Amino acid sequence: MSVTFAQGFRAAGVAAGISAVEGKKDVALVVNDGPLDAAAGVFTFNRFCAAPVRWSRKAVADGRIKAVILNSGGANACTGEAGYAQSEATAKTVADLIGAKAGDVAVCSTGLIGELLPLDNVLAGAKAAHAALADDDQAGADASHAIMTTDTKPKTVRLEGAGYRIGGMVKGSGMIAPQLATMLCVITTDAVVSAGQLQAALLAGVDTSFNRIDVDGCMSTNDTVLLLASGASGVEPDPDEFNRLVADACASLARQIIGDGEGASHDIRISVTGATSEEAALACGRAVAASNLLKCAISGNDPNWGRIVSSLGTVPADVAPYDPDKVTVDVNGVRICENGGAGRDRSEVDMTPREVHIDIDLNAGDAQATVWTDDLTHEYVHINADYES
Template identity: 50%
Template sequence: MNFPQGFRAGAVAAGLKSSGALDLTIIENFGPTSSCAAVFTSNKVVAAPVTWTKQILKGGAIRSVVLNSGGANACTGPQGFADTHLTAETVANALGISSSEVAVCSTGLIGELLPMHKMLAGIQSICLSLSVDSLDSSARAIMTTDTKPKISSKEILGSTFTGIAKGAGMLAPALATMLSVVMTDAVVDEKHLQEIFTRVCNRTFNRIDSDGCTSTNDTVILMASGSSGVQISDSNLEQTLMEVCGSLATQLIGDAEGHTKIVSIEVINAGSEDDAVAVGRACARNNLLKCALFGGDPNWGRILAALGTADADFDPADVDVSLNQVMVSRSSGPGDDRNLVDLSGVNISILIDLKSGLHSATIYTNDLSHDYVEENSAYAT
């Protein structure tokens, strides 16, 4: 699988990871247009690369993105921001563009400065060997605790949309401990691009909630090169982005740290989409429920207890709950025998009927396992 037309990239093992794995990548848009949009973490504590990329986004053009794993460059003070600026300038000088057209993304351990001599040497090495067939390498270079690269691609009307993403923990709104770059060679209308991309991210990446934690570095960037010459309508743009980002989001939750279950929480007949999201998210963040799912215990009372904490309008005495297609609760009381529910498989579906309107939403989460606790108890050591 290659990049869309107008994009090329490279990746190296710069020595940011002790494992010696790929940890630095640069993606360049050399097409006739540099249309862009981006969505960032909602965390008030943000990494220097997030601050930098938010600033350059105001210029309306992104020609290149440099991404590293092996260090978040978050909570690193003025020196961390200076290092981000230097990173962008080094990439810009090597590619012959402005530093204000270079987005910077980092992921890894918080509170430590990046080894800039390794970063700068890696950048110089990459810029000498950019190619159109390095998509897999770029996807691997941004991995941290991920076990596999995340890539999604879709063709429509002679144009191509391709995205990469990373993230395996702290998967919660907004976004996750995730980085993602989505690229297209279509010609897009810039007028509504940011609005459309924000809406897409809200309905894909922001509908996964593995552990209720929000990172300092989350960044999702969209770049359009226009190299295919195909003009795409706003509706086709949104639909295609939903497919690509939806696939990436599904891959993220399927690779979440320590999980043994992949859980879909579908809320139907809500008074509003926001209500449906709130109820689904309340369940996704309930540790008692997640522990029950890990243990294969169809304890539907924990679902009702969790959804009752949501800031949403519904009749708490009239909610139906199904667990793997067994309606275990009718009108907030006992339903079919819970022993009919088989939770032995990897995939678990929870269906919640609020009976309050016509809106719906689905949140995806995982169980809470021993492996998740173990992996996150020693992340910095």
């Protein structure tokens, strides 16, 4: 379903021989048939950003995108001017097929860093995908499959507003750190909205979703989130509802990334309350989410609160003022740390659910924030010691 749930969009996913996995779909195409072609994008902060990121950042700068071409099987990152030329050639090929300009086409790539793409395969894939374009559920599903790498399942969303729809797809399960932990994401809507509205909604939505998840603390070179509006519903949405739905779509997709984190056996929700500011709560949540020791303990079903508070304790006092002697920690509803010391026995905590809730109260103020992470397992090491992309 995914990106074709919104009216005015066609999509396709085809196998073009880019991925090392024989027969895997590896090229996706999303085309906005309008009448609008409004678009917004946010991109990785990584200074070694990939060629397609540099291309797409420029393409979306005018608030207009008519199509997005995405490939798995190669990131086209750290490939210099030759890599940039590949992104440009790919955009040009798609533009010719749909009767647009290259600057109206965004390009996204994911896979191994440091190698050029097999360009002939990419361009042939673009043509095959164009020929396969459709606006039905299967076409959306095919596109969401074509962008997968270590993902074990496609990740999609669909939401309905008052007379309009939002659909989306994302790929990502490793190299996921706060600050746009997405890898690649395309969200579509048939609402009638301007590029400015899209950009504001997307920034706010990303801030509370993709910027608050952390699989492994590693920031990608290729992170891209695009939001495209066709206006095909003819409905001008209530701005508050629209912003909320975009945020919900981002949150759903981010949650699905955590649910499919590389090798993960537990999804961990870390809620920090009682902070003096949202920034303080977020800094504390991120510090806990980044702890390899805690993530290993959770994979061993050990609600090790010592590793929670020792991570909290690394956040400087000027960033998050609180008194360590007043901190409480609940894991799955059991208060195992009270006033900065031992509370109820940790053997009381039921660690059988996949989802683990860590609730930290700093008892210093009224602000709160929630971040998500995964546990650290043998399987994560296995995937990343042996995977070459």
